[in-house]
Amino acid sequence: MSVIYSLIGLLLPFEWTEFSYMKNALLAVLLITPLFGLVGVMIVNNKMSFFSDALGHSALTGIAIGVLMGVDNYLVSMMGFSLLFALCISAVMKSETSSADTIIGVFSSTGLALGIVLLSASGGFAKYSGYLIGDILTVQPEEIRMLALILAAVVLLWGFFFNKLMLVSMNTDLAASKGIRVRLVEKFFVILVAVIVTVSIKWVGVLIINSLLVLPAASARNLAKSMRSYHFTAIGISLFSGVSGLIISYYAGTAAGGTIVLVAAVIFFITYFLNQARAKS
Amino acid sequence: MKKLTAVVLAAVIFFCTAGCAHRTEKPIRFRVVTSFYPLYIMALNITDGVSDVQVDNMAGQQAGCLHDYQLRSQDMKNIEQADVFVINGAGMENFMDKVTAQLPKLRVIDSSKGITLVKDESGEENPHTWVSITNAIRQVSNIAEGLAEADPANTAVYRKNAEEYEAKLSLLRKKMHEELSSISNRDIITFHEAFPYFAEEFGLNIVRVVNREPDSQPSARELAETIRLVRASGIKTIFAEPQYPESAANIIAKESGAAVYSLDPAVTGENKKDAYLTAMENNLTVLKKALK
Numbered sequence: 001m002s003v004i005y006s007l008i009g010l011l012l013p014f015e016w017t018e019f020s021y022m023k024n025a026l027l028a029v030l031l032i033t034p035l036f037g038l039v040g041v042m043i044v045n046n047k048m049s050f051f052s053d054a055l056g057h058s059a060l061t062g063i064a065i066g067v068l069m070g071v072d073n074y075l076v077s078m079m080g081f082s083l084l085f086a087l088c089i090s091a092v093m094k095s096e097t098s099s100a101d102t103i104i105g106v107f108s109s110t111g112l113a114l115g116i117v118l119l120s121a122s123g124g125f126a127k128y129s130g131y132l133i134g135d136i137l138t139v140q141p142e143e144i145r146m147l148a149l150i151l152a153a154v155v156l157l158w159g160f161f162f163n164k165l166m167l168v169s170m171n172t173d174l175a176a177s178k179g180i181r182v183r184l185v186e187k188f189f190v191i192l193v194a195v196i197v198t199v200s201i202k203w204v205g206v207l208i209i210n211s212l213l214v215l216p217a218a219s220a221r222n223l224a225k226s227m228r229s230y231h232f233t234a235i236g237i238s239l240f241s242g243v244s245g246l247i248i249s250y251y252a253g254t255a256a257g258g259t260i261v262l263v264a265a266v267i268f269f270i271t272y273f274l275n276q277a278r279a280k281s
Numbered sequence: 282m283k284k285l286t287a288v289v290l291a292a293v294i295f296f297c298t299a300g301c302a303h304r305t306e307k308p309i310r311f312r313v314v315t316s317f318y319p320l321y322i323m324a325l326n327i328t329d330g331v332s333d334v335q336v337d338n339m340a341g342q343q344a345g346c347l348h349d350y351q352l353r354s355q356d357m358k359n360i361e362q363a364d365v366f367v368i369n370g371a372g373m374e375n376f377m378d379k380v381t382a383q384l385p386k387l388r389v390i391d392s393s394k395g396i397t398l399v400k401d402e403s404g405e406e407n408p409h410t411w412v413s414i415t416n417a418i419r420q421v422s423n424i425a426e427g428l429a430e431a432d433p434a435n436t437a438v439y440r441k442n443a444e445e446y447e448a449k450l451s452l453l454r455k456k457m458h459e460e461l462s463s464i465s466n467r468d469i470i471t472f473h474e475a476f477p478y479f480a481e482e483f484g485l486n487i488v489r490v491v492n493r494e495p496d497s498q499p500s501a502r503e504l505a506e507t508i509r510l511v512r513a514s515g516i517k518t519i520f521a522e523p524q525y526p527e528s529a530a531n532i533i534a535k536e537s538g539a540a541v542y543s544l545d546p547a548v549t550g551e552n553k554k555d556a557y558l559t560a561m562e563n564n565l566t567v568l569k570k571a572l573k
Binding site: 015016018019020021022025120127130133135137138246249250251252253254255256 | 498500502508535
């Protein structure tokens with residue numbers, strides 16, 4: 001880590017990189033944002049942006065369960081609950097009793113309400129409100145290592161599964177006729193989203209995690225001309241808003257997560273108008 | 282339809298009997314409800330040995346300070362059934378106007394009555410009065426007087442208990458003054474605005490308070506400013522509180538080379554009579570170690 005620190009200090013000799021908590025935050029942003037850009041593309045493609053929001057909300061219940069069971073590391077209980085939650089949502093959606101957005105809405109509010117009820121029962125919700133906004137400044141070196149591993153794993157999996165995922169997202173019948181196990185691929189993606197959301201919720205926060213997933217991909221969709229450029233633009237926009245948001249938050253004295261999302265939102269509107277202008281000409 | 286009626290009837294009967302059972306269960310003559318933990322400990326000491334008086338704590342023992350506390354319906358019920366409601370006052374129970382609006386007949390003991398309040402830069406009064414032992418003694422005597430007035434049958438016991446507890450407190454205060462008089466380093470940094478009264482009492486100088494709002498994290502800039510301040514002023518100690526996560530304190534300590542110690546405002550803990558005394562004894566040990 002010390003090599004990376006001194007490298008950052010060498011390449012970015014600015015005031016905001018003076019302290020190692022900012023270096024840690026920068027590294028975390030450099031790892032989380034490409035991850036979010038990449039997965040966000042598929043989330044936006046599959047019209048699942050509401051789904052990832054529900055997963056974010058379920059993390060609160062995961063924390064509450066962790067508190068009740070006296071676990072120190074909430075990651076385990078959050079991960080367990082959000083995986084269960086994700087599989088439940090996709091199972092109920094398969095039954096096709098109501099439309100997808102209704103089902104996800106039901107689960108999303110259940111996750112949030114259950115979290116609030118359990119946390120308030122165990123002595124005050126206010127203590128955990130940090131999870132709503134997230135705090136990227138407290139990220140630890142070993143957590144950065146974990147993020148790096150996850151990013152590597154997701155990139156690898158993406159390489160293997162992308163074509164299948166893409167086909168499934170476009171046309172399930174066609175995918176099935178090509179011998180793709182549709183259910184399995186869908187479950188794989190759902191689990192992947194659950195893992196990524198859960199791992200990063202502590203730093204990004206329940207309230208804004210979904211914006212970070214959806215906004216860069218949505219902006220990239222306005223600009224991209226091919227699937228490849230769609231991916232790279234999304235990752236680029238995600239990285240840019242992450243790093244610039246972090247720097248702005250340092251000088252403006254604002255919360256990092258919210259500032260990052262705000263930058264991403266501004267980019268979205270710029271791309272929206274660019275796209276409009278292009279369509280007219 | 283019949284089924285539905287049966288279910289409704291069953292529910293009504295169940296709740297009625299449950300309610301009745303609840304009432305007959307406790308033949309308590311006089312009920313004291315305290316708003317939160319430090320007052321609960323004081324009330325426990327004052328009512329010690331009085332058999333038909335029950336003391337309840339409204340917020341749980343782990344709830345901590347009542348900043349942003351959300352009243353639950355259970356709390357309202359608790360207060361409603363109380364003969365007296367003991368509050369800290371000084372703005373700690375910011376939900377009190379909602380309570381008094383609904384329960385105009387409730388007898389409230391404001392324990393911080395007569396204490397000179399410290400104000401921060403924005404002019405807001407600091408409610409953490411009990412962290413100073415002198416104020417705690419004052420609060421104990423206020424509560425005891427209030428109880429004596431509300432429950433004349435036990436006036437003598439309340440006064441006697443309060444005197445004994447106050448004696449213990451002032452003995453501890455004397456000990457802390459003696460042992461802290463020799464420390465050379467008096468500049469400290471704390472988290473969350475809990476220690477101005479404590480610092481005033483023992484002549485400590487709070488150079489900076491990080492994280493005024495207890496449940497939010499300081500921004501990157503605030504952290505950087507604090508680190509520079511610690512480096513420039515040569516402060517060696519940062520005091521975190523056991524009730525709040527230490528992550529920000531650890532960041533500042535790591536960057537500036539200062540050490541993190543835990544100072545307890547006695548706002549959560551075990552439901553024991555001596556909890557406040559024990560917490561302050563521990564604080565004394567920590568301070569001696571940290572500031573020598």
